[in-house]
Amino acid sequence: MQKFRWKTLNQEGQTITGEMYAGSQAEAGQKLLLTYPYVLELKPVFQWKLGLGRRRNLTDLERETLYRQLAILLEGGIPILRAVHVLGLGKSQKLQDLCQALEQDLQAGFSLSQTLQKHWQQAGSLAPKLVAAGEESGKVPETLQGLADFYGEQRENKKAVIQACMYPGLVFLLSLCIALYFAWAILPIFMDVYQLMRLEPTPLLVGVLNLRNLAAEYPPLVFLFLAGLGWCGTQLLQGKGGFWHKLPILASLYHDLWEVRYSRLLSLLLASGLTLDKALTAAGAILPEEKLRTVSRQLEQEVIAGMSLHGASENHPQFFGSLTREFIAIGEESGKLPEMLGEAAALMEKELRSRLKNLKTLLEPCLLLLLAGGSAALLYLVLSPMYTIMNRLPAQF
Incomplete structure (x- = not known):
C-alpha cells in the first residue's frame, strides 16, 4: 500500500487536503471522486518520508494496546469501522497510519482479517489468521483480547531475558x-x-x-x-x-x-x-x-x-x-x-x-x-x- 497526499474541492468550493493509502494512484483517485467532485492534486509520499519499512512495524507494546483497545470497543457494541477510526485518533503516528489504512480497506468492503492480511508487517503475522478464525466462530472480541494478552506476555518474557543479560553485558x-x-x-x-x-x-x-x-x-x-x-x-x-x-x-x-x-x-x-x-x-x-x-x-x-x-x-x-x-x-x-x-x-x-x-x-x-x-x-x-x-x-x- 502506497501513501498519497491529496487536495480536493468540495461542492461548496472549499479546499480540503489529507492523506490516504491506496494500491495505486488511479485507485486513490477513484476513491476521492466518490466523495469529492474535483481532485486538484494527488501525489505519492516518497518512501524516504515514510521511513524504512522495518521502522514502521509496530512494537509488541503497540500491538498489545491496539488489539486490547479494539477488543474493548467491539465488546461495547461499537461498529468495527468506527472503532478503527477512534483508535486512529491516538498520538502514535504509526498507529494513525495503520488505522487509516485499515479504515479505508474496511470502507472498500474488506473484512477485518483481510485488511490485517494486507498490512501484516505492521499488524503482525498472527493477527490475520486469528481474526479470520474469530470471524468464523463469532468471537472476534475474545480473539483480539487473547491476541493482546499474547503480545503482552511475549513482551514481559523479552523484558525478563533483557534484564538477565543486562548486568553481564554491562560488565x-x-x-x-x-x-x-x-x-x-x-x-x-x-x-x-x-x-x-x-x-x-x-x-x-x-x-x-x-x-x-x-x-x-x-x-x-x-x-x-x-x-x-x-x-x-x-x-x-x-x-x-x-x-x-x-x-x-x-x-x-x-x-x-x-x-x-x-x-x-x-x-x-x-x-x-x-x-x-x-x-x-x-x-x-x-x-x-x-x-x-x-x-x-x-x-x-x-x-x-x-x-x-x-x-x-x-x-x-x-x-x-x-x-x-x-x-x-x-x-x-x-x-x-x-x-x-x-x-x-x-x-x-x-x-x-x-x-x-x-x-x-x-x-x-x-x-x-x-x-x-x-x-x-x-x-x-x-x-x-x-x-x-x-x-x-x-x-x-
Whole structure:
C-alpha cells in the first residue's frame, strides 16, 4: 500500500487536503471522486518520508494496546469501522497510519482479517489468521483480547531475558572499554619506561602495542573492527550465531522460552476456533529453527493421521516437556485442550523467569571474580618486566 497526499474541492468550493493509502494512484483517485467532485492534486509520499519499512512495524507494546483497545470497543457494541477510526485518533503516528489504512480497506468492503492480511508487517503475522478464525466462530472480541494478552506476555518474557543479560553485558562492555583505554593510552607510557630502563617487554605486550600502532596509523581499520563486532553481536542477539543457545545452561532456557511461546500460541489458536491441524501449522511458523519447525510439521502429520496430540507429543519428548505433555493429556480427556495448554504455558513461564533470576544472581559474583582476575593478570603482564630489575638489585649491591 502506497501513501498519497491529496487536495480536493468540495461542492461548496472549499479546499480540503489529507492523506490516504491506496494500491495505486488511479485507485486513490477513484476513491476521492466518490466523495469529492474535483481532485486538484494527488501525489505519492516518497518512501524516504515514510521511513524504512522495518521502522514502521509496530512494537509488541503497540500491538498489545491496539488489539486490547479494539477488543474493548467491539465488546461495547461499537461498529468495527468506527472503532478503527477512534483508535486512529491516538498520538502514535504509526498507529494513525495503520488505522487509516485499515479504515479505508474496511470502507472498500474488506473484512477485518483481510485488511490485517494486507498490512501484516505492521499488524503482525498472527493477527490475520486469528481474526479470520474469530470471524468464523463469532468471537472476534475474545480473539483480539487473547491476541493482546499474547503480545503482552511475549513482551514481559523479552523484558525478563533483557534484564538477565543486562548486568553481564554491562560488565563485559566495561571490561572492553578498560582494556581498550589501557592499550591506547597507558601501554605506550609503560613501553617508554621499559625502553629507558632497558627492559625487555613480554611478547604479548609487544603484540598489543603493534596492534595499537596499526590502528593509529590506519583509523578505518578501527571502524571496520567495531562494525564487525557490532554485526556479530546483532547476529547473536537475533539467534543467528548458531552456538550460544546450544551451550549447556542456555540451551535449556532457550528451549523452554520457545516452548512457552509455542504452547501459548497454540492455545490461542485453538480458542479462536481453528482446528488442531491448522493451529499446529500456524504455531509452527513462529519457531526460529528448521529443526523445531520440522518437529511441528511431524506433529501435524501425525494428528492428521488420527493420532491424539498427546500421543504425537510422546513421540517427540525433546519438543514438549513432561509438564506440557501431561497437561495436553488432561486437556484432551476433559475437552479443554486450549485452557490446559494456556495453564501449562503460564506455569512454565513462571519457572523460566525464576531460573533467569537465579542465573543472574549466580553470574554476578562470577563476573566480578572474572573482572578481578583479568585486572590482576593485566597488572602482572605490565609489571612483570619490573620484576627482572628488582631481582637484580641485591646482586648489584
